[in-house]
Amino acid sequence: MSDRPTMNDVAAYAKVSLKTVSRVANGISSVDPMLTERVHAAMKTLGFRRNSVAASLRTGGSTKTIGLITADLSNTFYTTLSSAVVSVARSHGYQVIMASSEESPEIERSLALDLCQRRVSGLIVVPTNTDHSYLKPEVELGISVVFVDRPGYGLAADAIIADNRGGARTAIEHLLTAGHRRIAILIDSLEIYTMRERLAGAQEQLTNAGFDLDPALVANDVHSPDDAMVAMSRMLALVDPPTAVFCGNNRATVGAVEELWRRNTTIDVVGFDDFEMSRLLPQPVTIVDYDTVALGRSAAERLFARINGDGSEFADTLLATRLITKGLRPLSDRRGITHS
């Protein structure tokens, strides 16, 4: 059960020294071809498999592993991002340990430190709303950290984030241009950086245009589609209901659209974050879109640059957003389907 053959066993079997086996295992060319052959044969018959844990211990270094901590592994936004990270990591010969903080600073912290104990080469973190100076000692000891989707506080590090504020401004501008004056806003908890930014952007644009935010039209505790349905329902029942809605993320969008359908009514919908099935939404929806795959890919590439010794200044990278139209057009006025 636990008698894995070691290099020692292989060496004994092949009647060479331990070091020769090591050399062969690492593909070092300066070994007599005959010995190489013998070692390979011994490895095969013994079923030798190199222990990379031991190897990385001695070299004091790379476990060829990075850690990825996102906020919610059941959200397609983060799984898309993760998938991009895994793909880049693989191209560098690295594996990815994936974990979820569930938006809890305590969990994030304990996961991050656990991963550091495992001597990952680097960490990609979707930071929770907390101080990240606890990572400073680790960074000084050689573990690179890149924040993604949100900036981290209290730690000098790279961050790759979308232009949340700008995207929100564009979204509201779009609605104002269409003549809307009563715009509902559905967002998740303000503990979350992206939500604060998106709300702030919306507010800025309204203010610029000379309008105020009506508190009755803002819900900032929309965690799920169902929450969005409830909020939408409440607002539509107001004496002076909204004529449009700005949704802070894809779950809010889905809930808002479902509630509108349920009530057999339509108002203009603009939502942040695209998702796979958006083109099948039962009404047209304007989406503030950005490239989630690029977000993950950039974060991973930045991390590997750091791991490989890039010592340039830390920088925040802002990814542009754009408005696209998704959803199905009403049959009555459509001339064919147009996507994106």
Add this chain to the structure above:
Amino acid sequence: MSDRPTMNDVAAYAKVSLKTVSRVANGISSVDPMLTERVHAAMKTLGFRRNSVAASLRTGGSTKTIGLITADLSNTFYTTLSSAVVSVARSHGYQVIMASSEESPEIERSLALDLCQRRVSGLIVVPTNTDHSYLKPEVELGISVVFVDRPGYGLAADAIIADNRGGARTAIEHLLTAGHRRIAILIDSLEIYTMRERLAGAQEQLTNAGFDLDPALVANDVHSPDDAMVAMSRMLALVDPPTAVFCGNNRATVGAVEELWRRNTTIDVVGFDDFEMSRLLPQPVTIVDYDTVALGRSAAERLFARINGDGSEFADTLLATRLITKGLRPLSDRRGITHS
């Protein structure tokens, strides 16, 4: 940069023996409180962080890590499953290394062996269509393997799979009962076990009812929604078009529904695998549903049972499926959105 304090450093600083530091680090109670205090202080000032790689090397064992190899990390089905695995792993104090085989036996193999070299405690694998006897030596040396979603060949191991065949039979039965006789079938590659099973189940049920499968109504290369649209389009243009369609996975379902919408027509749709936004599909859809979270959770729980020494017979676990109805019902008379 690479001068992490070790237990030796801590011991020197606290003027105790290395072993005492080890004891404190591992929370062994039988240490003098005063020494414990001194060690803790030393750890703090030195910024000591235990190297779990070295620890697991010496104990010869557990890295407290499992590997998870799915077939496609961009598919919500697998990400849902993964999320469940991560959650169970965390409750056992384990981390998860996540990788994707992209349905390639070669990639699967290289990933699996790489993970074994890293001495993961166990492996959860969505097996590609290949021989898995290459894992036999690893299993004999103590790495537990559980297959999920599909059975593996050539290796005695547990497998957790859905009742694909039974689900397909139920789906077809449902359509036959509704009076359909021309049923289209859209499935992904027959290289994939679940697709073979679902096709076989469909065929069985048709045969039982005395009908044949019309080859013109079967597409078995539907990898994406777009492929499904094309296939659907082709079949609807037949002289004797289908009056219903059975979709082998959620991507096929999405494409089929979109094509129907595009053509402003409706036929009965039954699709395998539920997905997050299914309730917003623009027509009612019957879904062969099973609990993907349970699939991942069961696989992880089985794996941890094995890791913890469960030596019972290997078994296949079949998860039941059930038919549910999703999608939006036409409100009154409408199919699209009508204003007021």
Add this chain to the structure above:
DNA sequence: GTGAAAGCGCTAACAG
């Protein structure tokens, strides 16, 4: 080109 010895950071034995 090859091998012996030393040691990565930690823990398991066994003394004291």
Add this chain to the structure above:
DNA sequence: CTGTTAGCGCTTTCAC
């Protein structure tokens, strides 16, 4: 209760 001695499986000196 604490410390000493070994050694996990591998790679790195540095001789040969």
